[in-house]
Amino acid sequence: MILTVYFKDGQFTEREGLNISIDDRGYYFGDGVYEVIKVYGGELFTAEEHIDRLFQSATKIKMTIPYSKEQLMEMVRELIVRNSISIGHIYMQVTRGAAPRTHQFPGSTVASVVTAYAVSNPRPMTSIENGVAVKSVEDIRWLRCDIKSLNLLGNVLAKQEANEANCVEALLHREGVVTEGSSSNLFGVKDGTIYTHPATNLILNGITRQVVLGISEKLAIPVVEKSFTLEEAYNMDELFLTSTTSEIMPISSVDGRSIASGTPGVLTRKLQKAFTLQIPTSNAGV
């Protein structure tokens, strides 16, 4: 459920009061960046990392955010309180402002537009516990997947193709080499070692991905940041996805082929347990 109090340009307002321009470059070009931050028990999880990445994405597209990180953090906290969020997430985006449609950037007097809202939703416990089916889809996205850009057509088409095949996620691959999911990162486990695509321009360096790498280090589980092929993915002992809203989600099958026994593996379970211990307290199990 999307809640009622929104943020736009320094103001908190009802949905009706948002007043988004048809000339917004987000609307014309997907010219902007965004973030999703998870809320557990009314508390933010890894919010600094998300806000840092929002600024990094903005810098990579040569866009200025007219607020400090501290101001954005305060705004996010205010949204949680005003919407009485216990468990859910914050969506925030920044576009390069509203100006008559031309491809090149508008003049420096056009300020970028910051909007945000809160969503109340539970953790996807059934999928976290049982795993999900995924479908491989060719990765046709541009070559700057490290930027969390609003321009998501490649991701949208891939997710739709997966959904039409009754799969929860698309496993993207470039000429047979797996990159990531359409809205998640991918990990494989083989003979006790974890493999995942390195944080290059071909994937988004997920915050959950980074949390999982940190947990693996703490638990002394060997990790190799190296890409693997779709054929190798089929034959992994374990496969799982990570994202802010999906957390650590086991993959039960790829293209109808069961991964090992089709049930979440031992290391996946171990990581999930450690992850749950890291999330803010009271509503961890909700």
Ligand code: PMP
């Ligand atoms: N890759 C893509 C393409 C994504 O859209 C997402 C979700 N934002 C992720 C990876 C996972 O990132 P995070 O863990 O920061 O949510």
